[in-house]
Amino acid sequence: MIKIAVYGKGGIGKSTVTGNLAAAFASLGKRVIQIGCDPKADSTINLLGGEPVTPVMNYLREHDDEPTSVEEISKQGFGGVLCIETGGPTPGLGCAGRGIITTFSLLEDLKLFEKYKPDVVLYDVLGDVVCGGFAAPIREGYASKVLIVTSGEKMSLYAANNINSAVKNFADRSYAKVRGIVLNRRAVEDEERKVTEFAEKAGLSIVADIPRSGDIIRFEDMGKTVIEGDPECETSKRFFELAKLLLNDGENENE
Amino acid sequence: MTNVSKIISIYAADTSGVCSALYELGGMTVVHDASGCNSTYSTHDEPRWYDKNSMIYISALTETDAIMGNDQKLIDDICSAAKELAPAFIALCGSPMPAMTGTDMNFAAEEIALVTGIETFAINTNGTHSYLYGAGQAFAKIAGNFCTERKKTDKMSVNILGATPLDFSLNGSIESIKKWLCENGFSVKTCFAMGSDLSEISHAPEAQVNLVISSSGIPAAKYFYDRFGIPFVAGVPIGKSFSETLAQNLKTAVKTGKCLFPASERISSDNGFIVTGESVYASSLAAAVTKDLSMPVKVLSTVSDSDDGSLAKGDIICRSEEELEKEFAKASLVIADPLFSPICPKGRFSALPHEAFSGRCFSKSIPNLINADISGLLTQGG
Numbered sequence: 001m002i003k004i005a006v007y008g009k010g011g012i013g014k015s016t017v018t019g020n021l022a023a024a025f026a027s028l029g030k031r032v033i034q035i036g037c038d039p040k041a042d043s044t045i046n047l048l049g050g051e052p053v054t055p056v057m058n059y060l061r062e063h064d065d066e067p068t069s070v071e072e073i074s075k076q077g078f079g080g081v082l083c084i085e086t087g088g089p090t091p092g093l094g095c096a097g098r099g100i101i102t103t104f105s106l107l108e109d110l111k112l113f114e115k116y117k118p119d120v121v122l123y124d125v126l127g128d129v130v131c132g133g134f135a136a137p138i139r140e141g142y143a144s145k146v147l148i149v150t151s152g153e154k155m156s157l158y159a160a161n162n163i164n165s166a167v168k169n170f171a172d173r174s175y176a177k178v179r180g181i182v183l184n185r186r187a188v189e190d191e192e193r194k195v196t197e198f199a200e201k202a203g204l205s206i207v208a209d210i211p212r213s214g215d216i217i218r219f220e221d222m223g224k225t226v227i228e229g230d231p232e233c234e235t236s237k238r239f240f241e242l243a244k245l246l247l248n249d250g251e252n253e254n255e
Numbered sequence: 256m257t258n259v260s261k262i263i264s265i266y267a268a269d270t271s272g273v274c275s276a277l278y279e280l281g282g283m284t285v286v287h288d289a290s291g292c293n294s295t296y297s298t299h300d301e302p303r304w305y306d307k308n309s310m311i312y313i314s315a316l317t318e319t320d321a322i323m324g325n326d327q328k329l330i331d332d333i334c335s336a337a338k339e340l341a342p343a344f345i346a347l348c349g350s351p352m353p354a355m356t357g358t359d360m361n362f363a364a365e366e367i368a369l370v371t372g373i374e375t376f377a378i379n380t381n382g383t384h385s386y387l388y389g390a391g392q393a394f395a396k397i398a399g400n401f402c403t404e405r406k407k408t409d410k411m412s413v414n415i416l417g418a419t420p421l422d423f424s425l426n427g428s429i430e431s432i433k434k435w436l437c438e439n440g441f442s443v444k445t446c447f448a449m450g451s452d453l454s455e456i457s458h459a460p461e462a463q464v465n466l467v468i469s470s471s472g473i474p475a476a477k478y479f480y481d482r483f484g485i486p487f488v489a490g491v492p493i494g495k496s497f498s499e500t501l502a503q504n505l506k507t508a509v510k511t512g513k514c515l516f517p518a519s520e521r522i523s524s525d526n527g528f529i530v531t532g533e534s535v536y537a538s539s540l541a542a543a544v545t546k547d548l549s550m551p552v553k554v555l556s557t558v559s560d561s562d563d564g565s566l567a568k569g570d571i572i573c574r575s576e577e578e579l580e581k582e583f584a585k586a587s588l589v590i591a592d593p594l595f596s597p598i599c600p601k602g603r604f605s606a607l608p609h610e611a612f613s614g615r616c617f618s619k620s621i622p623n624l625i626n627a628d629i630s631g632l633l634t635q636g637g
Contacts, residue, residue: 064319
């Protein structure tokens with residue numbers, strides 16, 4: 001089983017990258033689970049035709065009780081991808097980080113992995129590793145690899161550096177390691193050079209280069225990923241290449 | 256690792272201090288914490304629990320409510336209970352969980368007051384401060400909310416501030432302090448807060464002077480001084496000579512209007528006796544030992560966060576087990592709670608149990624030293 005956590009600055013395209021990667025894995029015949037770990041609960045919406053799943057936190061709030069089955073808090077989307085959203089409390093209240101930990105614990109109790117037997121699990125995590133809860137997806141037993149999504153924008157690279165440092169802080173634990181950077185282009189001047197320089201300095205490789213494309217926005221407006229909308233376009237090809245690279249990693253590790 | 260205690264016990268927490276301070280005042284005290292946490296308070300820190308009713312509650316905060324920040328549930332539950340029980344006031348205390356999630360306890364208190372029409376206040380506890388901080392804040396809130404008018408002044412009347420069983424147990428010490436005050440020409444107006452109800456406490460501003468018998472009484476004492484100009488004297492009438500000094504200081508404070516700390520007017524000395532515990536009591540005991548037994552004494556204040564004026568020059572605030580062990584090794588006799596004895600040199604320990612440190616373990620053997628012969632402390636051994 002490949003388990004990957006996707007981090008990056010808020011608004012940089014984490015959910016776009018994660019959703020397309022999930023769709024690519026599914027199109028390659030893999031059983032995929034995508035878990036959105038953001039109180040906004042919009043990670044999986046483009047896998048679900050714009051019809052969102054009930055987030056776990058919403059379920060707890062509405063029922064004042066825990067769900068008794070995975071079905072109550074999940075929905076199957078494009079390619080059979082099982083979509084789950086942690087959700088979170090009302091902004092400004094409670095503890096969203098603890099909400100992620102509680103959701104993971106609940107999913108364990110519901111034996112999600114044992115029952116669904118996924119080949120790939122993707123965690124789409126809110127902007128920065130701001131507290132223990134948002135580091136939960138990289139703890140032992142969850143993701144083993146981290147992808148950092150960034151553009152060439154200064155603040156995006158700043159956040160990417162913070163995330164890389166946060167993961168490095170856990171180097172002595174059996175936590176996930178950063179697999180590489182996904183460059184999500186935003187038409188920044190000299191973008192490739194800026195990101196390449198950052199990657200070299202951080203000792204990371206750029207594992208995917210997603211072009212700035214109107215296709216992404218066009219298909220998202222339709223509640224779809226690019227993979228679903230046009231699997232042959234250049235953007236889709238880049239996601240397929242990334243998915244194959246990660247699958248290949250997994251095969252090499254298993255040997 | 257200076258804050259790690261591997262061997263010795265720990266003092267009661269701030270929430271216990273609040274509950275203890277407010278226990279007899281007819282209010283409803285709600286600790287916003289997980290269900291079950293009340294037993295820590297009731298079985299360790301509150302000797303009145305089985306003999307005297309009080310509206311002390313835990314909100315039974317659940318993990319989901321904490322994650323969701325479901326403050327409305329807390330507010331609704333308290334309003335519902337208050338409607339049924341009609342408490343004189345409502346006090347809200349935080350614990351580690353709401354502290355971590357940033358629950359706005361002041362807002363909750365305002366909402367509850369609005370709905371119930373009952374005086375409601377939040378006390379800024381988080382379960383990590385000492386009982387003295389919690390009790391001190393609670394006494395100050397009571398003073399600030401219910402002692403707002405001074406219609407008259409009664410000559411030679413005194414309030415006792417800072418009385419909780421955590422420091423004075425239920426061994427007759429508070430009654431002895433009242434008796435000692437009467438013997439010295441004072442009338443006791445109120446006692447914050449053992450043996451006085453809320454209506455009596457509202458007359459506190461009529462007193463001429465306040466006697467602060469523990470650090471938890473200092474914040475309320477400062478309120479009375481700032482608001483009404485009532486001076487305070489910090490000290491516990493322990494032993495014979497120091498009790499006389501303290502009585503004289505009370506009279507001086509009445510005349511001059513100055514706040515006094517007579518227990519700090521002694522010479523702290525290394526290599527003699529060590530007295531540990533809460534600052535006002537320990538410093539008073541040190542003064543009594545110095546005067547009555549002519550022994551050099553050093554106070555190790557083992558629970559206070561800072562010196563409120565009670566300590567003498569050379570006394571220290573010392574809460575680290577490692578530091579305490581080093582200090583104890585230099586002493587000819589350590590007077591401390593029995594749970595300190597494992598880090599004291601053998602044969603140089605005199606047990607003086609303190610409810611806030613060892614709970615009920617030794618509560619039956621806590622001596623009443625008020626205006627009494629203290630030479631027994633030298634013969635207890637350990």
